[in-house]
Amino acid sequence: MGGDDSGTIFGIGKGRDQNRGIGGGGSGLGVNAFLWRGALDTIAFMPLASADPFGGVIITDWYTPPGTSGERFKATIYILSRDLRSDGLRVNIFRQTLQNGQWVDEPIAASTVGDIENKVLARARQMREQLQASS
Structure with a gap:
């Protein structure tokens, strides 16, 4: 992972709109707004089952990557x-x-969870830097 597929998981899909405005590091949410948005952007290609911004839990529904059959994935992010x-x-x-x-x-x-966590953190840091640069 990384390189041309950064912002994707399982090598497919792209994050949502890269230019969304983000409030402060936790305003209006029970958790860090950058981590929250970074997590949602990172898993944007997976169907969302539930998202609790105050409890800080994102749960996807089962996702089958295109071109595969007989394999599916589900994510829970805290x-x-x-x-x-x-x-x-x-x-x-x-x-x-x-x-x-x-x-x-x-x-x-073994590397999948770490790769996803790194993508969420990288996206969160990118959004924070964009906000700071525009201030």
Whole structure:
């Protein structure tokens, strides 16, 4: 991950509008606004099941990457802080494969969670820098 596919997960999809205005580091939200928006932008290609900006929890619905069958992913992202810090974010990714007509839980690549966390943090920092530059 990284390079030309930065802002994507599983090598597909792009984040949402790159020029959205962001309020201060936590105004109006129970969590850091940059981490919150960065998380939403990073997983924008996945269907959203629920998002609680005050509790800091984002849950996607199952997502099947285009061109694949029999494999799906789901994400849960927790924003744990009002500060923009790497330990203020926790990502869980779930993967299932279709075997004999049943969805079976499977492990994900060890680097996947870290890659997603890094993309969220990079997007959050980018938005903070854009806001500071325009001030």
